[in-house]
Amino acid sequence: MAVQVEVSEEKSRTVDLRYKESFGFLGFDFGNSFDGQTR
Numbered sequence: 808m809a810v811q812v813e814v815s816e817e818k819s820r821t822v823d824l825r826y827k828e829s830f831g832f833l834g835f836d837f838g839n840s841f842d843g844q845t846r
Contacts, residue, residue, distance in 0.1 A: 822828040822838075829838025 820830075822830050824839040827839060829836055831837070
């Protein structure tokens, strides 16, 4: 059983996680939380 999915170009965007950009999907926020410091 295959699910048909369409992408809305108006609602879509490209993010670059190297520059601390993030995106939300299904109620979750995804992004890079690396701060460059070690402990």
